[in-house]
Each structure stands twice: as structure tokens, then as C-alpha cells.
Amino acid sequence: MDDLHDPVPTAPPRQPAHRSTSRDHQDLDPSILYLGTPVLLVSTRNGDGSVNLAPISSAWWLDKTAVIGMGTRSHTVANLRREGECVLNLPSVDLVSAVDRLALTTGTSPVPEHKQAMNFRHVRDKFGEAGLTPMRSRVVSPPRVAECPVQLEGKVEAIHPIAGPRSHAAAIEISIVRTHVDKAILKPGHRHHIDPDKWRPLIMSFLEFYGLGDRLHPSRLGEVF
Numbered sequence: 001m002d003d004l005h006d007p008v009p010t011a012p013p014r015q016p017a018h019r020s021t022s023r024d025h026q027d028l029d030p031s032i033l034y035l036g037t038p039v040l041l042v043s044t045r046n047g048d049g050s051v052n053l054a055p056i057s058s059a060w061w062l063d064k065t066a067v068i069g070m071g072t073r074s075h076t077v078a079n080l081r082r083e084g085e086c087v088l089n090l091p092s093v094d095l096v097s098a099v100d101r102l103a104l105t106t107g108t109s110p111v112p113e114h115k116q117a118m119n120f121r122h123v124r125d126k127f128g129e130a131g132l133t134p135m136r137s138r139v140v141s142p143p144r145v146a147e148c149p150v151q152l153e154g155k156v157e158a159i160h161p162i163a164g165p166r167s168h169a170a171a172i173e174i175s176i177v178r179t180h181v182d183k184a185i186l187k188p189g190h191r192h193h194i195d196p197d198k199w200r201p202l203i204m205s206f207l208e209f210y211g212l213g214d215r216l217h218p219s220r221l222g223e224v225f
Contacts, residue, residue: 041054052075075106077159077172088174
């Protein structure tokens, strides 16, 4: 696709960081707490063997385990419960337009009422919709996204309901069984290290897309690992 790696829209000039004082805070009840996390494209197998691809942005990692947060009524969670495996594909900032093309789409047909109310539409070919390329995985059945610089093949270990039965939310524990990284973002001389100055993950903060800026300060922890 010619427009796959679209230029990242020019952002307004970055404002100087605000340093809070004890008098700057107020109580707040935000509708959602997207404080800034990487965007993932989760690929899974549908019941008929076709592929689903879903963007999410609630994820964190500890050692070789990923924990993702998703709504339990989603098509992806149904696939994870049934198939027990997936690929967590991490797009870079230059894939922002491809990711956004998957917004407000669902693999479920007919579209559930709660998603109809949010103007979701059914899309069977999510890869085609986004203009992305499926790539065969090494361990799991769902394909990787070829254009994503980081691809994590995973097996579902557990699905934990959170926030009560009415929340329709779950934390999903996934063991990473194979990691694929574009050679272009590796650190020279360190075969298994990603260079953070080359890796530019797509970030979602309060439902808006952002990227990372330059390194702010040398890290003593980085010298250990």
C-alpha cells in the first residue's frame, strides 16, 4: 500500500513540562484512565479459521509475561478463550494511519447493540482494511503483522475478570513464546537488545495518538540490564 507508512501528522510545539506544587491538584473523575501506554495490534484466529486483528492500548509486561486489558464482550476475547493464543504486534509511529483505520470496527457479525451505539461496523478482513500484511508465525497459529517492528507470539495463561461482574472487563495473562524484532532497531553489538533511540512505539494517551520524544536522562537501571 502506497499510503501504509503515512507521514506522521505534525504536532503542535511541545510545551515546557509543568512541575506541580501542593496547590495545583484537584479531585477528578475522568471517564477513562488512558495515561499513556503502547498501542498493540492483537491478531487471533476466528472460529472459522480466518483472522481477526484488533487495536488495543492497555498492556504491560513483566519478564516474559504480558498482561492486556480488554472488554470481555469483544470478538478478540472470544477468540482468546477458544484458541488460547495470539500475536501482540507493536506498531511504530509511522503506522498510525493504518492503526486508526481499524478504529470502530469489529469482527463480530451482526454488530452487538452496545457497539452499534458507538457506530462500530463489521469488517471481516481487518488486515485488508488497515492495509497491513499477514506474516506466518513460528509457534502460534495467528499471523504476525509484517509491518510491525516488534511481534510477540503468545499463549493465554489466564483470563482474570476485574472490577466486578458488571464491568465486562478482564486482565488477560499471556506468556510470550517467541519474540521477533526488526534488525533496524537493534542495538549494535547487543544481539538481544532493542535500541530505544531507534524504536519509536505508537503511544495512546487519553484516546489520542502520540510518539516518544528524545531520551531525557541517562538511566542507572539501564546500565545493569
